[in-house]
Amino acid sequence: DAGVIQSPRHEVTEMGQEVTLRCKPISGHNSLFWYRQTMMRGLELLIYFNNNVPIDDSGMPEDRFSAKMPNASFSTLKIQPSEPRDSAVYFCASSFAGANVLTFGAGSRLTVL
Amino acid sequence: GNSVTQMEGPVTLSEEAFLTINCTYTATGYPSLFWYVQYPGEGLQLLLKATKADDKGSNKGFEATYRKETTSFHLEKGSVQVSDSAVYFCAGSAGGGSQGNLIFGKGTKLSVKP
Numbered sequence: 256d257a258g259v260i261q262s263p264r265h266e267v268t269e270m271g272q273e274v275t276l277r278c279k280p281i282s283g284h285n286s287l288f289w290y291r292q293t294m295m296r297g298l299e300l301l302i303y304f305n306n307n308v309p310i311d312d313s314g315m316p317e318d319r320f321s322a323k324m325p326n327a328s329f330s331t332l333k334i335q336p337s338e339p340r341d342s343a344v345y346f347c348a349s350s351f352a353g354a355n356v357l358t359f360g361a362g363s364r365l366t367v368l
Numbered sequence: 369g370n371s372v373t374q375m376e377g378p379v380t381l382s383e384e385a386f387l388t389i390n391c392t393y394t395a396t397g398y399p400s401l402f403w404y405v406q407y408p409g410e411g412l413q414l415l416l417k418a419t420k421a422d423d424k425g426s427n428k429g430f431e432a433t434y435r436k437e438t439t440s441f442h443l444e445k446g447s448v449q450v451s452d453s454a455v456y457f458c459a460g461s462a463g464g465g466s467q468g469n470l471i472f473g474k475g476t477k478l479s480v481k482p
Binding site: 259288297298300303311346348355356357358359360361362 | 400402404409410411412413414417457461469470472473474475
């Protein structure tokens, strides 16, 4: 298995633009997590899904952020409109539900100018 | 809710020095505990884990013992190498109905000098 695949690896955009980050979890994993990592706040859980259903989105900063998981092999995290304070590395991770062992992707580094 | 607290870094050591990174947890019940490592430019990787009290997780020369009496899970290595330079995260299962979610500490950056 190629592991958790995230794209793009790097994104530079201007304030106000829409950003879409993509994630392909490991085949067979039924939980998917989106995290954000910054120097100031460390690693923050944004949202997680079990069996494609959002379970906890209390970490999503505000309505500008949305996440979807239309099927077991794909998820998106969208920011619209983006702001400079959204600049961070966004990680996707997947696991078997209840297994507690997360496999992380390499991350998407977002810079909003 | 559950929480994890780990020592702040950065930690700078010389090669072959002894490493300890402290981690304590607050939880209802007994969470599973983990150490993840993040090398520069990469995602987090599971380093080791322990699922119950007195369990010892070990991998790549690193060890951590689940101490219920002190609610701790300190990471240790007897002789660090330059290649161990990374950020280390302590984590615990969130518990309740969280279905696999983990609570992460803020991370401790380790730099090992030759």
